[in-house]
Amino acid sequence: MVDSQLKTVGVTDAAVLAAFADLPREAFLPAALAPLAYADAAHAVAPGRRLLPPLVLALLLQHAAVQPGERVLVVGSATGLSAALLARMGARVTALESDAALIAQAELALAESAGVATVAGPLAEGWAAGAPYDVILFEGAIGRVPSAIAAQLAPGGRVAAVLREAGVGRAFAGPLRADGQPAALPFLDVSAPDLPGFAQPAAFAF
Numbered sequence: 001m002v003d004s005q006l007k008t009v010g011v012t013d014a015a016v017l018a019a020f021a022d023l024p025r026e027a028f029l030p031a032a033l034a035p036l037a038y039a040d041a042a043h044a045v046a047p048g049r050r051l052l053p054p055l056v057l058a059l060l061l062q063h064a065a066v067q068p069g070e071r072v073l074v075v076g077s078a079t080g081l082s083a084a085l086l087a088r089m090g091a092r093v094t095a096l097e098s099d100a101a102l103i104a105q106a107e108l109a110l111a112e113s114a115g116v117a118t119v120a121g122p123l124a125e126g127w128a129a130g131a132p133y134d135v136i137l138f139e140g141a142i143g144r145v146p147s148a149i150a151a152q153l154a155p156g157g158r159v160a161a162v163l164r165e166a167g168v169g170r171a172f173a174g175p176l177r178a179d180g181q182p183a184a185l186p187f188l189d190v191s192a193p194d195l196p197g198f199a200q201p202a203a204f205a206f
Helices: 003-007 014-022 033-035 056-065 081-088 100-109
Strands: 045-046 073-076 092-097 118-121 133-142 153-165 168-174 188-190
Touching: 003 014, 003 056, 014 056, 014 081, 045 100, 056 081, 056 133, 056 168, 056 188, 073 081, 081 092, 081 100, 081 118, 081 133, 092 100, 100 118, 153 188
Parallel strands: 073 092, 073 133, 092 118, 133 153
Antiparallel strands: 153 168, 168 188
16 A cells, blocks of 8 residues: 555655554554455444545544644544554654543554543544644534644644645645644545534625
8 A cells, every 4th residue: 555555646754654664553443344444445444434535534643743742632533543653753743532432442453552631522623742743634514623622733733634625625734723724725625524613604695
């Protein structure tokens, strides 16, 4: 997967590539999907919940420039795959999930991953107890970054997410402005499953 998928789309960060090469992805998927663990697909792990495709996740991690020792919040961590990758990159990870069944799966899959704390709570509220975070990663496309989560970002911190605009997913990794909006342009249009509960509020139209 590393050579034929990630490197071919410009993933060159050595830490990102090493994490993907070392991680047994099948441990984070339902048994029926184990044979497809290394396909570039948004695998379904629960009703209405899918993991980010490997290419999208790798690009987000690379553009977020995650450094060893940084504090990272994963919002909607699902089975813990992205949290495990970040831990292998040396980050201190808080994996936030609201689905009890997914939390149970993640705790089993992450049993040998040092540096990950799994927590349960409403996704849109983030996890203030562990703030501030150097990086906040969303495991799925979102319409906006809730103010409660934006407030948990450390000064100079980065958000890594696929932002859904007019039905199009745009990958973004960087700081936020004071109003919670991205401070830079997205770097690539991508296909990614939505993370439930983060749709852009409908705007009033004349």
